Amino acid sequence: MTTASPQRFREFKMPDVGEGLTEAEILTWHVQPGDEVHDGQMVVEVETAKAAVELPIPYDGTVHELLFEEGATVDVGTPIITIDTAPGAPAEAAGPSEAAESSEPAGAAEAQAGGREPVLVGYGVTAAATRRRPRKTPPGAPAAPAAPAGAATPATPATPAAAAVQREMNGAPPPPETAPGTTAAPRPLAKPPVRKLAKDLGVDLGTVIPSGPDGVITRDDVYAVHEAHTAGARPAPEGAAAPAAEEQPVGVEPQSLAAIRERRVPVKGVRKVTAHAMVTSAFTAPHVTEFITVDVTRTMKLVEELRQDPAMAGLRVNPMLLVAKALLVAIRRNPEINASWDEENQEIVYKDYVNLGIAAATPRGLIVPNIKDADAMTLPELSRALGELVATAKEGRTPPAAMQGGTVTISNVGVFGVDSGTPILNPGESAILAFGAVRLQPWVHKGKVKPRHVTTLALSFDHRLVDGELGSKVLADTAAVLEHPRQRLITWA
Template identity: 65%
Template structure:
């Protein structure tokens, strides 16, 4: 057995799994272990966020954590090793683990691996790349002497955050690029720009720091993240004379110009929010939506909710108007089963389903998700209440499994909890209908020939017009309203 084979058997790598159906990547949210920690088979080592939910990952090995390949906040492709475990820690000292990648470092590594063959990637600390590209000498800036050895195009491009031209043919590696020191000690390239990696430039921009005012501490006059943080610290030393001589910025009120960028925040679109956006765009431009509305007196339903809260059979369960709306929806679908279908574009077929997986839209800190209750149509009212309560609680904790968000057939979105009367909901991809339940409010209503204050709500039903025509959609919505107006129909129709 070779040494490499023995090491492979001793140091077992755990790869990012596909925890959903066809997911391609996941973001590491939190590590629960660190190098040197003892782990056992089945122990949760990290939490990741996929395009569907946050999921905890258990390790399938016993041993000692040798290396964490990625830091928190890094998005990793499925199939990539994220952690290695020393399964035989008593066999001797283990090799030193590599540095854990943080998000900027992971991006730099991806750029390095994407370099064309025949050319070495150039990053500070990795050495200079061979290059045969000749560039016309640039006119030196005033006060900066010209240098016989300009910074290589590849290095300058890497530091400026842009792609360098590929060399015509490999040549002998160049010498260390020359760096021109300026009066304040900052290193600049041939173009007179302070030398810093793209993540460092972005950090300086976010903190409002001028790189030209920073004294670099990195090799070859490179400005580091620590340099930027030191310049931004309140207790930092006074700015160099060159920076102090610069004119003070004029307040917006004096110029009439407002710096909008300084009052904006940019957040990467990823995880659940990214998946939701993609799904909604796909649904809106694939399924022909029709939305119908109906306003209904739900006074009797609200009274029934209060009575059920006192019922011993419902003790310990969460009873609310959404529960009875869900039951009314299921009863109406039972009366019109052809609405419970999906469109198979590839086979050019309509798939009718003899089961109802009822989705409930839930707002979470990570975005909107729609877990569903499997076979909701055959549940008793107490069973439906229990599963509805568990579904909402799990979603709010961010622990909804990907399996709970697949296979839905219809959905309810409760916009009434936000005080909204109604809306035009967009279908979840692959589903036939979605019901929006609006706020319940006291309104003047004609009841038994007299105008009285009644509890009223508005329902909106969106449906796929390829599957459900206007007549069928109208009958479904009317039946939902009829049950909520006179909830005894839950017995006679159910």
């Protein structure tokens, strides 16, 4: 007699990869059903509201089922992949309720007993407040074995209408209509956004010829079919035969050309959190912005000299590095600006460390990772930290911890050719400095008009805890360091 393994099919749930995050979007699956996987292998890349991360599977076995497609947004705690930990075993060796009983990693029972969901090690925890989504069986997958007597089984819909309702609740597509004795056509391959576009335009994906790799339907394919239908629906020239009724696209309302060419993208991930944070900050903290235009010719000369300095070999030296150092020196001279406002306790929290945030534009949106204890770093250490921060952000690999705990931020708008702006505070911070473009301009230097490198700095600060005098001192000191970097870095740093 074969003994059933109590832990054959294991479900891996979406973990909380940050602090208190509730959902994540599946970006890329690195495995497919039938692939062999090992404990610790990265199987999927997901994007949270803070960063894109790869998740390792905690089991050995074979991929049995991917429960969500790429592009799907999944609640934390929801199973996303099923692993067969005993591939090749007879089907009857697995009990019908095995997946439900053994879907948790080792130690999950103890974690649930403490009132929380088990999560991936190193990615934080979250309260057990999510619900489990129904599993979807892929086409061609073997049916689940019959349940033994006394086991709970899902009820079978008694009528076609009830079956349709159940499919709708489970998020499954309606079955295609086929004649008796015929085989249903395979479901067209398309990503969820493309399926939604086809639905909105009234295009039947079964009529679309795919042009994407592996027979995947693209947005352009859908637009091509829709435009062909729309052209067929236009009034015929005078004297021409009217098109037959069946040639008219079904379910398509007349649309303007502009509407057809519009593109709608759901607000989620980094963009969603950034938008919420900026609105909250703008309408919570009273912003004040001050500007100063400064001659940075000596700073630009120092940048060139540092690039030849053996101590900076292999490091990236640019004006942004010296702007960061100048702001840190100004904060050291005026430490009261390095603070935050505690609304709940009605307190100002002064901080004896500077976690310097750097606003970084990435393909997924604006993020603000920060350099921990930047005020304690030497110039080479600060250069190395800046380089690593920017490279990691552009690759989309910034960990959630790097975007928490910032105290003051720099936004380098000059790289886009912008002279200045009124930056919005990063939530929880007291000040943000915008560094504008450095331009060669006519400037009065030693009583004569000469071409000099000039830039504009803009400092926004929270007027609840930073008054005009303090904000002005910080901005003026930052400018003074950039105007005379050698002198100020020696006497002030």
